[in-house]
Amino acid sequence: MTTAAPSARALAHPAREEIRLEGVLHALSDPLRMLIVCELAAAQVGVTCSHFDLPVTKSTSTHHFRVLREAGVIQQNYRGTAKLNGLRRDDLDALFPGLLDSVLDAAARQEARLGA
Template identity: 55%
Template sequence: MATTRRNGRERVLPHPDVRTISLQQMLEALVDPVRRRILGELDAAGQDLSCGTIDLPVSKSTATHHFHVLREAGLIRQYYVGTSRMNALRRDEVDEAFPGLLRAVLVTEPDRD
């Protein structure tokens, strides 16, 4: 579990066990194009990214909401490095619980000209 210290106390971000997530909750998190964009950026980067490095067409507070939904659905793991909140795609765990789901969702869409 990810932790950081604030005022001498640890902050812990909750991360659900992916095996306890229903397919409906997973799909509800994946239906939003901004959340799919976040996952696509994490997948393409091949490494963990801070929230601020992912360029999103929404306000900071709305982006925070999207990251929260993804974390609650078990799709990402968040942790702190200093003051930066880092995001990691939970590919292995999601693939084990829902084989092929991320592969299907993260397929690059063809250009629509």
């Protein structure tokens, strides 16, 4: 039996069992990556990279999305020429119950406190 070659546009994602807490926490430690995660949580559906208005260059933005994807925080899939991004909420909730909700709540409280 032959298997199809992976698409050149397929992006590598860690399997659920490969996601590590320290990787997730590192990915969430950057303010821009946290902003991306908060927006994805609010959207509750996949959104394109161009949806985000980040105050950085495209290459830096790509880096932040890659860190989140490689840590297992987000899923990225191509739809045509656009990359759709979504939270891996089911995986994160299964591995680290309550972590994502706690982090999102803390981020919202910090934003309210600092008036960001």
